[in-house]
Amino acid sequence: MSIASDEKLSTTPVSAKGIPVPASNRLIALWPWFAMIIIALIAPLVFTSGQSINMLNHMGIAIIFALSYNMLLGNTGLLSFGHAVYYGLGGYVAMHMLRVMNDTGLAVPIELLPLAGAFGGLGFGILFGAVSTRRAGVVFAMITLGIGALIHSSSLMFTDFFGGEAGLFGNRVDVTSMLGVNYGDSQHVYYLILAWVFIAILAIYLLRKTPLGWMANAVRDNPERAQFVGYNPQMVRFIQFSLSAFFAGLAGGLFIIADEIISAEAVSAQVSGQVLLASYLGGIGFFLGPVFGAILVTFLASFLSSVTDAWVLYFGLMFIGVVMFAPQGLFGILHQQSSAIRDGHWRGSTLARIYLLLTMLLSVFGLVCVVELSYHYFRSWDPSAPFDLMGFTVNATTAMPWIASFAILVIGIALLTAHARPMLRRRTGANPDQGEH
């Protein structure tokens, strides 16, 4: 959460004490970034189907959107329920721009179209931010909810702008490109999105290092003290909010290039909820947390929905689980464990940790079995029809699969809470993984 943890990834060659840090250590400390860049560059060469590239495109867009959301939630402590407004409206501004480019042949390069979305987002961010950032906390959350509902409902009134129920279409091929690239190929679109993702990640990362970024943290932690060092918390929140809307609009603009269609769904509460979910799942206390969360949620939304009808339910369960047991987020857990390994806390407790993980997986397995059985039993036309459950063909109207599923779930949870966790606690003394950050 603190600025201190970020400074490990700092680009400044001198530590706070003024002792120069060896260059090699700094490069090693940057490895997650290099890994990310390499994976991103080769991903579309490995996953070549149109569907996977489409998903990769949406991951990139979700990364920018989630990072912009975390500028509010993680950095400034502002919980917004209406961030889709700036994503969607940015997208609409970009779409209108694209349509003008299609209709009149306006020679604006398509590569810069996302900037139209970004400035659209910024404009609406300034407009609505002036209203919503006057207060923090619950009041702010309620106002964002209200603005979200307002914009979504007005999409039915202003059909010229929002395109009514059908939405608006554009064409990304029938335009000028400053690189001379034909964006009919979705792989080309991927690399364009990737370039913008890198720019946005770098910009949002550097923003945290500026006086505004620091004071956003300060205002989150202690708005009163911030006032007594000369800063107006309202102004800090407002500027931070506007910049966040800028990046949300950028994501919206990229969405136009990727999908060439936008409907009022883009400003809906569902999209606002999803970005909150992604950021929180990943971990709002870490810069890379929302990146991780966005990738995961985009993947699961497309993968889980093809495997099971209950995917929204799993999202909900996962969110509850993270909020209750791992508020530092999934990236936070990874970070904790890797620093625990580095500090030698794993010594003598490796087996206990693996055992804990296995009991967790067992519980999840049991839970999934129960959920799938219930879904089949209550939702299918013929509950007695045999169906595939984890590789077994079962009949949901007989007792056996239910007994087995519940037994696995109960045994898993019992081992997890009564045996594995106490064991790890004993092995490690007073749980050294807690209380970091």
Added chain:
Amino acid sequence: MTRTALELRGVTKNFGKSEIIRGVDLKIHEHEHHVIIGPNGAGKSTLFNLISGRLNVSGGTIELFGKRIHNLPPHQVNRKGLSRSFQVTNLFQNMTVMQNLRCSLLWSEGHGYAFWKTVLGQRDVTERAQSLMERLNLQHRADTPASLLTYAEQRALEIGATIASGAKVILLDEPTAGMSRSEADDVVALIQRMAGECTLILVEHDLGVVFELADRISVLVYGEIIATGKPEEVRANAAVQEAYLGTEVH
């Protein structure tokens, strides 16, 4: 004749029907160390909150170097050259000592809401924070989060950051509250070392500290100042003895 740093005229404050501050007139000279004493519930902290902009006055005026500051929000009062510390330690708990010091210097070094330059790249802020940290004897704690400092260190950090933030007038609300004798002596030494040209106004209970630091003393009782003067004058004042000091002074 020295300038007047801070002037209160007929300041009143009501919370509903109860009158907490009942017409305070007070002139603080520039460079003066002025201590406000008074029994519990006399309104000392309320008076500080009025001066620093945390509360609005119900009546009267407050001027800082001739400029009106009453009913301005705290950040504007701060920008006009007044800074304060709190009775309860009030730091950015998640930030390290160095980060706390940097934050308290950003505005006075003119960096405002900038989002186009990094904090760590600002040499003026770094240098001032470094020298400040040395004067506070906190170098060995530079990278320690404020929440992990000892109580005395937290107080030193807060008082030091308040005094050195570039403000001309400093309010310190019970800087030695909850401290042992020797810790309190350290804080007094710290204040004397750091204060320099600043105008200091303190609320203090510890009479040892009061007579050590004060150029002048004001006695606040039930929202009114019943006496102002040099320590020995106040000590000799019969009304003060009756109202507040009682038998504590010999």
